[in-house]
Amino acid sequence: GGLVLVVADGDSIPAHAFTSEDPAASAKKKLVVLGTGWGGMSFLKELDSRLYDVKIVSPRNYFVFTPLLPSVTNGTVEARSIAEPVRRMISSKGKHIEFYESECIDIDPVNKRLLCRDASHIRTKDHEEFTVDYDYLVVAVGAMANTFGTEGVQEYCHFLKELEDAERIRENVVDCFETACLPHLSDAERKRMLSFVIVGGGPTGVEFAAELYDLVSEDLVKLYPTLRELVTVTVIQSGDHILNSFDQRISAFAEEKFRRDGVSVKTNCRVLKVNQKDVEVKEKTTGKLDNVPFGLAVWSTGIGTRPVLRKFMEKVGQTDRRVLATDEWLRVKGCKDVWAIGDCATTEQRKLLDDIAYLFEKADVDHSGTLNVEEFQTVMEEARGRYPQIDLYLQRQHLQHVADLAKISMYDEKKKEKQLSIEEFKKALSEVDKQMKLYPATAQVAAQQGAYLAKCFNGLLDVDHKPEGPVRIRKEGRHRFQPFRYRHMGQFAPLGTEQCGAELPGDWVSVGRSTQWLWYSVYASKQVSWRTRALVLFDWTKRLFFGRDSSR
Ligand code: FAD
Ligand code: MG
Ligand code: MG
Ligand code: MG
Ligand code: MG
Known part of the structure; x- marks a missing residue:
C-alpha cells in the first residue's frame, strides 16, 4: 500500500518500480571496497557503480593527497587543502554508493563476511561492531609504518603517514622552538630541543627534512633570530646513500644540497633504540655506537602489514609471506572473489x-x-x-x-x-x-591498479578463478582481461629551497629550480578536484607572499 504514481492514461504504477527495490537491482552482486586512499578511490572513480551494489568501508571519510603530506608538516600547505571528502567524490557522479565510516577488523573469506567497527571517537559501546556481507571484495587498506621491532619508536617517534601525523609534527616543531626560548633551559637542553632527527633516507624522510630546513631557514630564523645557530637537522639512513630508489644523479644532487645546507646525513647507520631524548645508533662499517639527542624525531623507514590482513593471510594460507600476495589479475592468492591493490599487496608476476x-x-x-x-x-x-x-x-x-x-x-x-x-x-x-621488479609502494601503482581493476569489473568480470596452471598464450582459454601492467610515469624528489629532482620515463633526469616548477604544475594538475586544486594553489601563493604560519 505504498505510494502510487498515476500516469496520463490512467494506469497506475507502484513507485518502487523506479527505485532500487526492483528485483533486478536486488540481484546485483554486493561489491565491498576497503579503504579510501589512492587505490580505493581510483577504483571507485572508474567503476560503473550501476552494475553492483557498492559499499565502502574506511575509517576516514576523506581521501588524502599524500604527495603533499610533507608540505603540511611545515605549513606550506594546509591540511584541509589536501583532503577530499569521500561523500563528495561518490556523490558527484550521481552514484548510489554506501559509505560506512568504520574499520574492517576481520575478513571471513569462507562466509564472505566482514566484521567492522565504528571509527567514531564517540563510541557507544553496545553498537560499535557490525557485519557486512560481500560477493566481491576489493582490499585497498594500504600499509602502516614499520618499526622493525625497534624499541621506543612507538612511544617517542612521529610517523608521517596520516593527515593527523603531519599536523601533529607541525605543532611539535613550533613547540620545540617556543620551548627553546624559555629562560630556564641549559644550553645543551636548548640545543637538544632544536635537534630534528629523521630516521629513513627514502623519499618521505628526505622530503620532510627538506621541508623542515625550508621552514627553519626561511621563516623561523626571522621569528627566533637567536636560535638560528642552534638548529640541527639529521637524516639517519641505513644504506650507502639517501634516495637510493632514485637515479644515482638525483641521489648525489640531494646529498650535495644537504651538505651545502648543513643538513647532516648519516649513512650506513642503524638505529638500535629510541629513548625519550635521544636515538642510539650504530655505524655499520666501524661498529661505533653513538647517541643523537633530539627534540623531535620522525620515523620513516618503510611499511608493514596491517593486523587485519595478517589474520586474513593466515586464513588463506599465506603464512610464509610478509605481504598479501595477488596474481597479475590482482586476485588474492588462496581464496575466491577477493582482490587487493596498492600498498597492502604485492603482485606476483609470472616468470617465463x-x-x-x-x-x-x-x-x-x-x-x-x-x-x-x-x-x-x-x-x-x-x-x-x-x-x-x-x-x-x-x-x-x-x-x-x-x-x-x-x-x-x-x-x-x-x-x-x-x-x-x-x-x-x-x-x-x-x-x-631479470627485468621483473616488485612494484613500488607508491600512489602511482595504487591508482593504476585501482583503475585497471575497475575496468575489469565494468567489463563484467568473469570472477570464476581460472586454473593457475600453464599459461595459454594462444586463443584457447585466454583470460578475458590482460594482466595488470604498471606504467612508470617517473618520480619526483622535492629537495627544498625550490629545488627538486625529477626522473621521467625515457631516462630523463632533471634537477634544479625549473624542476620545482614542473613539480608544482604536475601536482596541481593531479589534484583530485577543482576544490583541492584551488586550495593548494592558494596555499602556495600565500606562502610566497606572506611566508609560513608559525602559530600552533
Ligand atoms: P592508502 O592511500 O594509504 O589508503 C588506505 C586506506 O585504507 C585509507 O583510506 C585508510 O584509512 C583505509 N584503511 C586503513 N585500515 C583500514 C581497515 N582496517 N578497514 C578499512 N579501511 C582501512 N606516492 C607517490 O607515488 N608519489 C609521492 O610523491 C608520494 N609521496 C608520499 C608522501 C608521504 C608522506 C606518504 C606517507 C606516502 C607517499 N606516497 C607517494 C605513497 C602513497 O601515498 C601510497 O603508495 C598510496 O597511498 C598507497 O595507496 P593505497 O590505496 O594502497 O593506501
Ligand atoms: Mg586505498
Ligand atoms: Mg590516503
Ligand atoms: Mg603494492
Ligand atoms: Mg623445432
Missing part, C-alpha cells in the same frame, strides 16, 4: 622460466626438440602480452640481444641454421626474467 616447458613445446612446432630462429621469434612475440618483462627487456636491448644470449643470430644468414636447445632457451629467458 615457470612456463619454460610449456613455451618450448608451443614454440617447437616441428617437434624437433630444438628451436630455430623463426620458432624462437614467434614464441617471444606471442608471449609479449602475457609476460611484460619481455617488453621491458626490449625497451633496453634489441631482441637480437636475447637471441645473442641464446647464441643465435636472426640477421646472420649463416647462423640462421643454428638450433636452440631447451637449456639455451632457458638461459635466454632467465635474462629476460
Whole structure:
C-alpha cells in the first residue's frame, strides 16, 4: 500500500518500480571496497557503480593527497587543502554508493563476511561492531609504518603517514622552538630541543627534512633570530646513500644540497633504540655506537602489514609471506572473489622460466626438440602480452640481444641454421626474467591498479578463478582481461629551497629550480578536484607572499 504514481492514461504504477527495490537491482552482486586512499578511490572513480551494489568501508571519510603530506608538516600547505571528502567524490557522479565510516577488523573469506567497527571517537559501546556481507571484495587498506621491532619508536617517534601525523609534527616543531626560548633551559637542553632527527633516507624522510630546513631557514630564523645557530637537522639512513630508489644523479644532487645546507646525513647507520631524548645508533662499517639527542624525531623507514590482513593471510594460507600476495589479475592468492591493490599487496608476476616447458613445446612446432630462429621469434612475440618483462627487456636491448644470449643470430644468414636447445632457451629467458621488479609502494601503482581493476569489473568480470596452471598464450582459454601492467610515469624528489629532482620515463633526469616548477604544475594538475586544486594553489601563493604560519 505504498505510494502510487498515476500516469496520463490512467494506469497506475507502484513507485518502487523506479527505485532500487526492483528485483533486478536486488540481484546485483554486493561489491565491498576497503579503504579510501589512492587505490580505493581510483577504483571507485572508474567503476560503473550501476552494475553492483557498492559499499565502502574506511575509517576516514576523506581521501588524502599524500604527495603533499610533507608540505603540511611545515605549513606550506594546509591540511584541509589536501583532503577530499569521500561523500563528495561518490556523490558527484550521481552514484548510489554506501559509505560506512568504520574499520574492517576481520575478513571471513569462507562466509564472505566482514566484521567492522565504528571509527567514531564517540563510541557507544553496545553498537560499535557490525557485519557486512560481500560477493566481491576489493582490499585497498594500504600499509602502516614499520618499526622493525625497534624499541621506543612507538612511544617517542612521529610517523608521517596520516593527515593527523603531519599536523601533529607541525605543532611539535613550533613547540620545540617556543620551548627553546624559555629562560630556564641549559644550553645543551636548548640545543637538544632544536635537534630534528629523521630516521629513513627514502623519499618521505628526505622530503620532510627538506621541508623542515625550508621552514627553519626561511621563516623561523626571522621569528627566533637567536636560535638560528642552534638548529640541527639529521637524516639517519641505513644504506650507502639517501634516495637510493632514485637515479644515482638525483641521489648525489640531494646529498650535495644537504651538505651545502648543513643538513647532516648519516649513512650506513642503524638505529638500535629510541629513548625519550635521544636515538642510539650504530655505524655499520666501524661498529661505533653513538647517541643523537633530539627534540623531535620522525620515523620513516618503510611499511608493514596491517593486523587485519595478517589474520586474513593466515586464513588463506599465506603464512610464509610478509605481504598479501595477488596474481597479475590482482586476485588474492588462496581464496575466491577477493582482490587487493596498492600498498597492502604485492603482485606476483609470472616468470617465463615457470612456463619454460610449456613455451618450448608451443614454440617447437616441428617437434624437433630444438628451436630455430623463426620458432624462437614467434614464441617471444606471442608471449609479449602475457609476460611484460619481455617488453621491458626490449625497451633496453634489441631482441637480437636475447637471441645473442641464446647464441643465435636472426640477421646472420649463416647462423640462421643454428638450433636452440631447451637449456639455451632457458638461459635466454632467465635474462629476460631479470627485468621483473616488485612494484613500488607508491600512489602511482595504487591508482593504476585501482583503475585497471575497475575496468575489469565494468567489463563484467568473469570472477570464476581460472586454473593457475600453464599459461595459454594462444586463443584457447585466454583470460578475458590482460594482466595488470604498471606504467612508470617517473618520480619526483622535492629537495627544498625550490629545488627538486625529477626522473621521467625515457631516462630523463632533471634537477634544479625549473624542476620545482614542473613539480608544482604536475601536482596541481593531479589534484583530485577543482576544490583541492584551488586550495593548494592558494596555499602556495600565500606562502610566497606572506611566508609560513608559525602559530600552533
Ligand atoms: P592508502 O592511500 O594509504 O589508503 C588506505 C586506506 O585504507 C585509507 O583510506 C585508510 O584509512 C583505509 N584503511 C586503513 N585500515 C583500514 C581497515 N582496517 N578497514 C578499512 N579501511 C582501512 N606516492 C607517490 O607515488 N608519489 C609521492 O610523491 C608520494 N609521496 C608520499 C608522501 C608521504 C608522506 C606518504 C606517507 C606516502 C607517499 N606516497 C607517494 C605513497 C602513497 O601515498 C601510497 O603508495 C598510496 O597511498 C598507497 O595507496 P593505497 O590505496 O594502497 O593506501
Ligand atoms: Mg586505498
Ligand atoms: Mg590516503
Ligand atoms: Mg603494492
Ligand atoms: Mg623445432
